[in-house]
Amino acid sequence: MKAISLIAVLLAGIALVYTTSDFPAWGDPESPASLHVSNLYIEQSYEKTHTPNVVTSVLADFRGFDTMFETIVVFTAAMACFFILRRSREECVLEHYYYRHIATGLVVRMPGACATPTQGAFEQIDSDWTPQDIVVSTVCRLLIPFMQIYAFYVLAHGHYSPGGGFQAGVVMAASYLLLALSHDLRFVIARFSERLMHILAAAGVTIYVGTGFIALTTGANFLDYGGLAGLLRMPLASGHSLGILLVETGVALTVCSALIMIFKLVSSQGTINEGL
Amino acid sequence: MIIDIVVITFVVMGLVLFSVGTLGILRLPDAYTRMHAAGKLDTLGSICLLFGLALWQGRHFDLAHLIVAAKILLILVFVSFASPTATHDMVDAGMRAGIIPWRKGDKRR
Numbered sequence: 001m002k003a004i005s006l007i008a009v010l011l012a013g014i015a016l017v018y019t020t021s022d023f024p025a026w027g028d029p030e031s032p033a034s035l036h037v038s039n040l041y042i043e044q045s046y047e048k049t050h051t052p053n054v055v056t057s058v059l060a061d062f063r064g065f066d067t068m069f070e071t072i073v074v075f076t077a078a079m080a081c082f083f084i085l086r087r088s089r090e091e092c093v094l095e096h097y098y099y100r101h102i103a104t105g106l107v108v109r110m111p112g113a114c115a116t117p118t119q120g121a122f123e124q125i126d127s128d129w130t131p132q133d134i135v136v137s138t139v140c141r142l143l144i145p146f147m148q149i150y151a152f153y154v155l156a157h158g159h160y161s162p163g164g165g166f167q168a169g170v171v172m173a174a175s176y177l178l179l180a181l182s183h184d185l186r187f188v189i190a191r192f193s194e195r196l197m198h199i200l201a202a203a204g205v206t207i208y209v210g211t212g213f214i215a216l217t218t219g220a221n222f223l224d225y226g227g228l229a230g231l232l233r234m235p236l237a238s239g240h241s242l243g244i245l246l247v248e249t250g251v252a253l254t255v256c257s258a259l260i261m262i263f264k265l266v267s268s269q270g271t272i273n274e275g276l
Numbered sequence: 277m278i279i280d281i282v283v284i285t286f287v288v289m290g291l292v293l294f295s296v297g298t299l300g301i302l303r304l305p306d307a308y309t310r311m312h313a314a315g316k317l318d319t320l321g322s323i324c325l326l327f328g329l330a331l332w333q334g335r336h337f338d339l340a341h342l343i344v345a346a347k348i349l350l351i352l353v354f355v356s357f358a359s360p361t362a363t364h365d366m367v368d369a370g371m372r373a374g375i376i377p378w379r380k381g382d383k384r385r
Contacts, residue, residue, distance in 0.1 A: 111362075135367055139361040143354070 037062075044118040050237040051244065055160050058245045064223035068208050071165075071251050075205050078258035082198075085270040098273070100125050102110040126274050128183055133182075140182035153250075158248040159241045165251025172252065173259035183267055190261075194272060204254030211246045223247075279335045280303035293321035306385040307370055315363030319356060324350040333346030 024031030041058055051057040096111040099122040107125065151171040158164030180188045212223040219236055221225030225247075229239020264272050300313025326348050333345040380384060 133365070136361060136365045136368070139357055142355060146354070 006215070009056055011025070011090065014199030025134050050240045051159050051178045055162055056161075056164060056244060059161075059164070061223075061225070061240075061248055064247075067247070067251065068212070068215070071208055072075060072205055075201055075254050078201055078254075078261045081262045081265050085265040086272070087118055087270040096127075098125050099123065102237075108252070115271040137182045140178050144175045147171060151175065155248055155252050159244040164244075165248035166255055168248070169252040169255025170259065172256040173263075176256075176264055180263070180267070185264060185272070189264070189272060194261075194264075197261050200253045200259065204250040204252070204257070207253070208247050211243055211250070215243070231256065259264050279331060279360030282336075283328045283332045286324050286331065290321045290323075290328065291305050294323060297321060305382070307375060308367055311363050311367050312371075315360055318357040322355045322359070323352055326355070330370045 007128055009194075024033075028034070041054060041062060045051065045054045045057045049057040049061040051061065096109050099108045099110060099131065101108065101121055102123055103121060108122070151168045154161075154171060155164065155168035158168075176192060179191075179217055189274070211225070211228075213226045213270065215224045216222050216226035217225035218230045220230070225240045225243025227239070228246075232242075233241070242248045268274060294317065297313050297317030300317065301310050304310045304313055330345040330348040330352070333341050333348060335341075
């Protein structure tokens, strides 16, 4: 069996290497990829969009609609996850929950108690709770602030460097996932509630589409950020970078909250109560 | 000239450490020993590699290059915190899940 799979892998590898001989040469101006619009993107990117980075100008200007609908797809995925996975608050998944008396450390088992409000002297703990691992939680406490600053850095430099909204949102979401891994799920929900997540996910899409409509009101095309410059009486380049910053902020908000939402729902079997 | 040799030494050292780490992941008998190889050698390998690259950037000694070198050193600090912690956490999770460590004479897992 091993020999057969080795031969199969070798044959597939040879076939792949063989097909590369049909590819156009590296940097060939006659290759199909560089015949259509890419020349226009490269030659006229700066004077048409006033963005110093071609990747961003393609992402946010030439293919603004594409990016907008990508953001809407992310939002839709989060919503689909929510509607399919989320259970009602009254429904019990486990038959019992555990509560710890904070002062004495005694653990109480509550059979049939669904998501009893935790307040006062008791705090809810996970059913497979073990004492907090100090190495992981300390290192996470050290690293998470820097991760979040880095997310904002990536977001704010969106129009200068490749990347921007999607990457910033993912880094931001990763910092919250790290918090969930190093503490527990409720710890994150206390800081980033479900309601806030939904509002931010919707707000991100609204900011993106709204930026497009603001440009429309000044007589420019939909998502033509030059319109913002006319509205605020600023140079065209500043209008463009402001528009891209707004759009990237919208993307980052949607991506960040959608990722956290999907993580919470999947890891807690839809209860947002106890997971991992 | 000297700095070239130092940079090449660091980068080659990093690459050798990465290869040995990969060899360890492939050849060692169970999850804990593999984690040991991956955690230790990948951390030291990335430290060597990134330090070599930072030196290569710092050889010009003007502001633009030094900023890039400082950024690479920041990545180095991040990796040297994050990588051992990730290894520790995975080994910890394995212990909590009840995976028994491999002993001499046991079958390879």
